[in-house]
Structure formats: structure tokens, C-alpha cells
Amino acid sequence: MCIGTPMRLLAREGLSARCADAAGRVETVDLSLVPEAADGDHLLVFQGAARRLMDAEEARLVAAALEGVAALMAGTADAAVIDAAFADLAHREPALPPHLAAAFAAGRKEA
Structure with missing residues (x-):
């Protein structure tokens, strides 16, 4: 079972980005499914890939x-x-x- 983790996009480079979760853990995330994502956006991330944009409340x-x-x-x-x-x-x-x-x-x- 996969569990999506909300992460905040810190900095992007092409279709990759450095993202941080609520605990401050940083990882590199693939943005192929959400190429419109920009610095500061919230993303739902599964297994190293951003699946969709989220608002801050979600x-x-x-x-x-x-x-x-x-x-x-x-x-x-x-x-x-x-x-x-x-x-x-x-x-x-x-x-x-x-x-x-x-x-x-x-x-x-x-x-």
C-alpha cells in the first residue's frame, strides 16, 4: 500500500525538485506528472513522484x-x-x- 505524503516544493530543476515534508525531511521528487508545479507549491508525493498539487489546507x-x-x-x-x-x-x-x-x-x- 502506498501512502501519499504532502510535501512543499523548495526548488526545482527541470522535472526534478527538492521538496520537504512537515517534519523537515528533504528529498528529490520527480515532477513529470505535475510539470506546472512552482516553488512553494504543496504536492502529494508517492514513492518519489509528485502526483498532484494540493492547497495548503489540504x-x-x-x-x-x-x-x-x-x-x-x-x-x-x-x-x-x-x-x-x-x-x-x-x-x-x-x-x-x-x-x-x-x-x-x-x-x-x-x-
Whole structure:
């Protein structure tokens, strides 16, 4: 399984760039899939390649979620850590996709 890491583009050279993650770790990233990326942009990076541009808020949310998962795996997460890591999900009701919401409203049960 691949997990995308949000990174900030520090400096580019052609289709390669030096990027840093939230912890300050720097690596060289391939920009072939996002050639429009510029210095300061946030990128979602999988296995050394930038997959897409992100805005600063999305990058922050993904980094927080990854920190929360790491805390859970280490056994150090409490309710406050979980709420902070998944702030965009913690206190909302889940929503069904439109096709399932319509089926539910019509009284059908999907197998």
C-alpha cells in the first residue's frame, strides 16, 4: 500500500525538485506528472513522484492525519490526538454518496 505524503516544493530543476515534508525531511521528487508545479507549491508525493498539487489546507489536513495514524500505531494516541488528527471528520455525520442516498430514500436495501 502506498501512502501519499504532502510535501512543499523548495526548488526545482527541470522535472526534478527538492521538496520537504512537515517534519523537515528533504528529498528529490520527480515532477513529470505535475510539470506546472512552482516553488512553494504543496504536492502529494508517492514513492518519489509528485502526483498532484494540493492547497495548503489540504496538505495540513493530510499531514495531521498521517501523524494521527502514526500515534495510533505507536499506541500513544488519546481522544484529543485523534480529534486533532481527524478534525475534518471527527464531529460530523457521514454522508452517503448520491446513488446510495437515493436507494436508501426509496427503501431499497443493497446487498
